[in-house]
Amino acid sequence: MTAPIRVLVCDDQMLIRTGLVTIIDAQPDLEVAGECGDGRTAVDLARRLRPDVVLMDVRMPVLDGIEATRLLAGTAVADPVKVLVVTTFNLDEYVYEALRAGASGFLLKDAPPSQLLQGIRTVATGAALLDPDVTRALVGRYAARIRPTGEDPAHLPLTPRELEVLRLIADGRSNGEIAAVLVISPETVKTFVSRILAKLGLRDRVQAVVYAYRHGLAT
Structure with a gap:
């Protein structure tokens, strides 16, 4: 059997973070490696836990998701970490900046659980994931x-x-x-x-x- 995909969940809202953890841990091929509520802790945990994918919110205290993504996709860790940005903020500069920072994908929090889970699996393989509606609006803007x-x-x-x-x-x-x-x-x-x-x-x-x-x- 192949090892499960290890996911680090980073969101400053406890209720949302708990929901994401529950959904992910219920999948036989996925495993929550850790969770946190700010970008700085996400970077520190990624260094220590070496997850396959980081689920990253954008607006968080201490260090926002954009800067955390830039660090994780750059030299802050031994190997660049795949980051899937999941946020409520749609079609604005956050999408553009997250992708420029090195995010491997972008999904909205109102996406169905099946889409989120498939997004994690897609990003873990090294492929990029960008919601088609987000793409259309992003390139238009x-x-x-x-x-x-x-x-x-x-x-x-x-x-x-x-x-x-x-x-x-x-x-x-x-x-x-x-x-x-x-x-x-x-x-x-x-x-x-x-x-x-x-x-x-x-x-x-x-x-x-x-x-x-x-x-x-x-x-």
Whole structure:
């Protein structure tokens, strides 16, 4: 049997933190490594406990979730820690700053438990997770900050189908939605996404969205 995914839960509201801990500990493949109520303690516990994923709130005392994420994704720990930001604050500078700080994913606290649990599993594998609705609003708000390169999309090292998939990623579409639009299987979409990231040297879907805007593939 594979070892369970170890999760550090960081939220300053005791009731919410207890709920997250209960949901996670009920899963056979997940395990709560620790919990805390501020960002500084999260960084200290991550150094000591070495969790696979940190669930991070944004607004907290002592050290907020953005700065804690920046430390965890940087040099504050021996190995960068995967951070999944879970917060009530939607579609504002917190989303943008959390992703810039190195968060691997972003979910809202009103997401159903199944989505949260799947988010933890997704981030633990090294993949990025960004709610499609958050993506659409995020790129809409911050697109002006992304300067186009002026490069002709036809010169990019992608096939016409891969360009089509990249445009849909930039539109915030999930793999399932892309599959429905292009009338292909979700597994085929995953293959296209992997190829796109590999060809362009991108880390995840978030970088793919920014890339698409910079190269005039999204509006």
